[in-house]
Amino acid sequence: MKLSVIQGDIAQQNADCIVVNLFEGVSEPEGAADAVDQALGGAIRRLLRSGDFSGKSGSTSLLYSAGALPAERVLLVGLGQAAKFDLQAARKASGAASKALAKHSGIKHAATLVPGADGLDLQDCTQALVEGMLLAAYQPPNYKREAPERNLQAITIVENDAANLARCQEGVRRGEAIAAGVITARDLSNEPPNILFPLEFARRAGVMAAHSGMQLTVLGEEEMGKLNMNILLAVSRGSAHEAQLIILEHAPAGTQDDAPLVLVGKGITFDTGGISIKPSERMEEMKHDMSGAAAVTGAMDAIARLGVQRRVIGVAACVENMPDGNAFRPGDILVGMTGKSAEILSTDAEGRLILADAVAYVARFQPKAVVDLATLTGAIGVALGQQAAGLFSNQDYLEAALLAASKRSSERLWPMPMWEEYSETIKGDMAEVKNSGGRSSGVSSSAKFIEHFTEDYPWAHLDIANVAWTTSEKDALTPKGATGFGVRLLVDLAESY
Ligand code: BES
Ligand code: MN
Ligand code: ZN
Numbered sequence: 110m111k112l113s114v115i116q117g118d119i120a121q122q123n124a125d126c127i128v129v130n131l132f133e134g135v136s137e138p139e140g141a142a143d144a145v146d147q148a149l150g151g152a153i154r155r156l157l158r159s160g161d162f163s164g165k166s167g168s169t170s171l172l173y174s175a176g177a178l179p180a181e182r183v184l185l186v187g188l189g190q191a192a193k194f195d196l197q198a199a200r201k202a203s204g205a206a207s208k209a210l211a212k213h214s215g216i217k218h219a220a221t222l223v224p225g226a227d228g229l230d231l232q233d234c235t236q237a238l239v240e241g242m243l244l245a246a247y248q249p250p251n252y253k254r255e256a257p258e259r260n261l262q263a264i265t266i267v268e269n270d271a272a273n274l275a276r277c278q279e280g281v282r283r284g285e286a287i288a289a290g291v292i293t294a295r296d297l298s299n300e301p302p303n304i305l306f307p308l309e310f311a312r313r314a315g316v317m318a319a320h321s322g323m324q325l326t327v328l329g330e331e332e333m334g335k336l337n338m339n340i341l342l343a344v345s346r347g348s349a350h351e352a353q354l355i356i357l358e359h360a361p362a363g364t365q366d367d368a369p370l371v372l373v374g375k376g377i378t379f380d381t382g383g384i385s386i387k388p389s390e391r392m393e394e395m396k397h398d399m400s401g402a403a404a405v406t407g408a409m410d411a412i413a414r415l416g417v418q419r420r421v422i423g424v425a426a427c428v429e430n431m432p433d434g435n436a437f438r439p440g441d442i443l444v445g446m447t448g449k450s451a452e453i454l455s456t457d458a459e460g461r462l463i464l465a466d467a468v469a470y471v472a473r474f475q476p477k478a479v480v481d482l483a484t485l486t487g488a489i490g491v492a493l494g495q496q497a498a499g500l501f502s503n504q505d506y507l508e509a510a511l512l513a514a515s516k517r518s519s520e521r522l523w524p525m526p527m528w529e530e531y532s533e534t535i536k537g538d539m540a541e542v543k544n545s546g547g548r549s550s551g552v553s554s555s556a557k558f559i560e561h562f563t564e565d566y567p568w569a570h571l572d573i574a575n576v577a578w579t580t581s582e583k584d585a586l587t588p589k590g591a592t593g594f595g596v597r598l599l600v601d602l603a604e605s606y
Pocket of ligand 1 (some may be wrong): 380460485545546
């Protein structure tokens with residue numbers, strides 16, 4: 110999508126369609142909408158009076174200008190109630206506009222104003238507009254012989270006041286970088302598991318790093334063996350695909366010696382459950398079990414594109430969990446990088462196992478903070494539905510920073526308890542810890558298991574199993590399949606922490 114910003118009057122734009130935003134409940138269009146309405150001989154007013162267009166968030170209505178305007182069409186887009194309008198409402202309305210525009214093969218080029226309201230910053234609103242437009246236009250990787258149609262190719266953002274152009278342009282730059290990161294994460298997560306196995310994940314991270322100038326290090330099984338990462342390697346033993354620890358580093362000049370923010374992602378490219386095999390119903394969704402690693406990779410992509418002035422390291426721990434004659438078993442006792450022992454009760458509780466060695470590995474960076482993202486438990490969805498990811502942390506400041514980033518990015522987190530008593534449920538009989546605490550307290554005990562292997566850095570764990578993908582489209586911004594959850598949140602954290 111080609112995005113540009115120009116100074117001018119929306120009513121005068123010679124595009125295939127101009128977009129006019131309206132709040133819910135207004136009967137008299139104002140400003141640019143009024144000018145367009147007058148040119149159309151009051152068509153917008155009539156639509157509002159008839160009740161056919163409500164202005165409700167996400168509602169759209171297409172009008173034909175029949176020569177009354179340079180543009181052939183006018184798309185009315187509802188912004189919802191003015192009093193409730195915020196950046197997420199701007200994203201959603203732009204998403205709805207993007208979807209409505211894309212339906213018409215005659216609309217190749219659209220022009221739009223930036224939706225806004227009192228108290229909202231123009232640059233932020235422009236960024237939200239761009240994020241909404243691009244994320245709603247997302248199309249997953251295509252394996253059909255015929256390529257899907259892409260109608261809309263260019264969007265011109267029209268701003269009245271020349272003094273505001275630079276801020277609009279900065280909003281476009283930021284929105285494009287962040288949407289690109291979210292799309293990187295969605296694409297990785299949506300790819301089929303026979304195509305996206307650990308080596309292919311590493312190859313794609315390499316292509317990305319080469320483009321953005323990030324530093325890439327990849328450890329294979331031999332190197333991880335030398336580091337005693339035996340818990341992670343045990344999960345990989347039943348798979349024909351080699352595990353990969355993928356490390357991306359963004360360190361702009363002058364930040365190389367700073368303590369980095371470290372992001373760690375669970376990258377199970379397919380989770381069969383291993384010997385504790387899963388039921389086959391909906392097992393295909395387990396191709397998304399690398400969504401934590403995908404979010405970390407997408408966030409690193411966006412962070413590099415934005416040129417964030419911080420040192421950030423992203424680690425994708427990529428492993429396939431399969432059963433075969435060589436696979437690890439329930440009952441096995443493993444000793445990993447930290448020297449601590451873990452007893453396996455279920456080979457299906459594999460995410461915490463690969464993270465145990467990954468969070469131990471990152472101690473070498475002397476991190477300012479470590480945040481891991483993982484599709485860790487089915488139980489987090491029982492606790493929170495699809496509305497928020499679970500947030501577990503051992504440090505109040507990091508927890509507060511993540512909650513603030515969550516508010517700003519509208520990627521919801523909900524704090525979950527980390528009381529010491531939860532550790533009781535995972536005390537091992539023959540080893541220090543066991544990898545499952547049984548049916549009760551499933552989410553907190555899994556976080557406790559990971560915490561057991563962290564070193565003395567501030568650490569937080571996000572269980573994204575309930576939000577990383579959806580089985581049906583949630584809203585204009587959230588298509589069926591991978592959501593890219595976490596990218597916008599992590600970019601905000603990298604900039605604000
Ligand atoms: N990847 C799954 C978690 C999951 C399940 C995510 C369903 C999304 C939907 C994870 O590896 C897993 O299997 N967890 C088990 C843990 C249990 C064996 C202690 C679970 O949640 O059932
Ligand atoms: Mn599992
Ligand atoms: Zn899993």
